[in-house]
Amino acid sequence: MEGTGAPSHGGPIMTLDGSRQVILAAVMQGYDNTSYGDAFADVYDEWYGDISDVEATVAALATLAAAAGGLPIVELGVGTGRLAFPLAERVQPTLVIGIDSSPAMLHRLAAKHAEEHADSALQTILGDMIDDLPDGPLGVVFIAFNTFFNIGSAARQADCMRSVAQRLGPNGCLVIEAMVPEDPPRTGSLVDVKSLANDRVILSVARYDGVQQTAEGQFIEFTESGGVRLRPWSIRYAPPTELDQMAASAGLRCAERWETFAGEPFTDDSARHVSVYRLA
Known part of the structure; x- marks a missing residue:
């Protein structure tokens, strides 16, 4: 989520x-x-619906997906579909898949699908964001604000990066949005x-x-x-430098880093970051 x-x-x-x-x-x-x-799940949209700029996030991800050749997009921790629904509508017919381990979150997502996004082609997987990733090649795999840190150990976080790297297409990327500790x-x-x-x-x-x-x-x-x-x-949690080290061990490199999806420059004073990792 x-x-x-x-x-x-x-x-x-x-x-x-x-x-x-x-x-x-x-x-x-x-x-x-x-x-x-x-x-x-029952309060997520109310409490965190405006945690980030949805329009800027969707625009940036759509640009990255186009550069990846229209391969499938996967959101790890899709939650209630706050980002996945508008993204799926923006990039169609590119496939968008959301993975979440919470039945309650996906139940909320399904209700929104039926009531507000009946024409959306968004697909979902109930499962682990590491072990249940769909087969590649994938164009964009993204993890929205701090969701990567919900993975409870450094070892499993590194496993996540390796699992994604194994499935990325040649021009694909992993995108992590997170706080700077x-x-x-x-x-x-x-x-x-x-x-x-x-x-x-x-x-x-x-x-x-x-x-x-x-x-x-x-x-x-x-x-x-x-x-x-x-x-x-x-x-x-982990600082950007540690994430970069995990990525390098997985065969990835940090190609771009912004403060937000709107593209503001990342600086030493930034409290959050959006990091784009590509195959090394």
């Missing part, structure tokens, strides 16, 4: 223990590759208020391990009528 439940770096925060020096010992108990999607990395436990109303409050509880490059947490929703709802998230 696109994005992540990870709270932004801005806004008021407080530490749970009065310090920023809590080292995490383990990943969240019971969390797996369906947890995020199943927890966020804080430097120095954040370590500690934090609480924030996401929203507050007279009948509902949503708290963000998170903990960070700068050594392991992990962050995990819960959005905890209290409502007057519905009790408590937990929405867990967990990521393993």
Whole structure:
């Protein structure tokens, strides 16, 4: 699924223990590759529908797909189809395939397909974004904002790059959109208020391990009528330099890097990046 439940770096925060020096010992108990999607599917479009510029993203991906000769496009972590539907409509008859491990996310996508995009040729796969990739050759494989970091270990992230590289056509590319981690990395436990109303409050509880490059947490929703709802998230993040090293090991090279899909230059002050990897 696109994005992540990870709270932004801005806004008021407080530490749970009065310090920023809590080292995490383990990943969240019971969390797996369906947890995020199943927890966020019902609110994803409301909370993250404007996480990035859809029009600019679709335009850039369509240009890359044309350069790849019209080979199939695959979105890893397609979620509810926020990007995949307008992309499929833009590039038809080029095939667009979305992969997601969450049945709940794909259920939402299917409902939107029937109600809002009945003519779309978008295809979906319920499965793992590494092990269930369709056969190549593929033109563009893209991973929207921070979804790559939902892969929970450096080893599996490297596996993802290798799996994609094995399926790219000669002019194909892998596109990763992600945040640039804080430097120095954040370590500690934090609480924030996401929203507050007279009948509902949503708290963000998170903990960070700068050594392991992990962050995990819960959005905890209290409502007057519905009790408590937990929405867990967990990521393993990496800076662009580490992603480039993984790519090189997979036989890929970073051909282009922008700050956003609109093409703004990437600088040392950029908080996010769009990296385009091609076969070396």
